[in-house]
Amino acid sequence: MRFDVITLFPELVEQVISCGVVGRAADQDLLQLNCWNPRQYTLDRHRTVDDRPYGGGPGMLMKVQPLQDAIRAVRQQNKQGRLIYLSPQGIPVKQAMLARQVDEGSIIFLCGRYEGVDERLIRQEVDEEWSIGDYVISGGELAAMVCIDAITRLIPGALGHDQSAQQDSFSEGLLDCPHYTRPEEFQGCKVPELLVKGNHQQIEDWREQQALGRTWQRRPDLLEHIVLDDRRQALLDEYIDEFKKTGQKT
Numbered sequence: 001m002r003f004d005v006i007t008l009f010p011e012l013v014e015q016v017i018s019c020g021v022v023g024r025a026a027d028q029d030l031l032q033l034n035c036w037n038p039r040q041y042t043l044d045r046h047r048t049v050d051d052r053p054y055g056g057g058p059g060m061l062m063k064v065q066p067l068q069d070a071i072r073a074v075r076q077q078n079k080q081g082r083l084i085y086l087s088p089q090g091i092p093v094k095q096a097m098l099a100r101q102v103d104e105g106s107i108i109f110l111c112g113r114y115e116g117v118d119e120r121l122i123r124q125e126v127d128e129e130w131s132i133g134d135y136v137i138s139g140g141e142l143a144a145m146v147c148i149d150a151i152t153r154l155i156p157g158a159l160g161h162d163q164s165a166q167q168d169s170f171s172e173g174l175l176d177c178p179h180y181t182r183p184e185e186f187q188g189c190k191v192p193e194l195l196v197k198g199n200h201q202q203i204e205d206w207r208e209q210q211a212l213g214r215t216w217q218r219r220p221d222l223l224e225h226i227v228l229d230d231r232r233q234a235l236l237d238e239y240i241d242e243f244k245k246t247g248q249k250t
Helices: 010-017 020-027 064-077 095-104 119-125 141-152 193-197 200-218 230-246
Strands: 002-006 032-036 082-092 106-111 128-131
Touching (some): 002 064, 010 020, 010 141, 032 064, 064 119, 095 106, 095 141, 106 141, 128 141, 193 200, 200 230
Parallel strands (some): 002 032, 082 128
16 A cells, blocks of 8 residues: 655654554555655745735645645656545545545545645645544644554554454444453453353344444434344344433443
């Protein structure tokens, strides 16, 4: 998987491969990260990458020319990767979007700074705009690092267990189920008895029911996009009935 990131702070983005899952994947040559600094493509001796917005207003905007030249330099080496501009105006990032990038094999992230980038650049060069949430951060670098981490988890061989990514929240449109490890009892709280007994089919049903129930409680909007078969609907109905009786998670 090839990641190209256009950023004024390459030293920040490069930290994503210094540890954890992304670092191990990089050590195994499962991914390649390249950072491109627009300052290297400026035409003046001050390496100016921003200017005042037309019409007035606070802040500065990133100029078209350095960004466009950086983009074209990237595309000479990464001809297939789509250019993603990370901004609050983008479409919300979803797991399925990230999984698609693994299949495509490469992606280019454009990280804005200041008040953003000149709209003409977006219209001429950007394939999609992505947002990691309804809030504003100082630049696209952290958003790019989030996306790189999330995509890397989906690369075959990046995680210690092939099914780890498949069981993550959102992998099938649902939140993940609760998880427990030793000790069996901690400060009076016990692991659900069913998990201790080791009946694999019952455990699988319990985990699926918990995922459905947790999604119903915390993100009911996700269920609007999922068609439940009779078995899953029965599991969810049972969870809801128990929750209404006790006011607690089953």
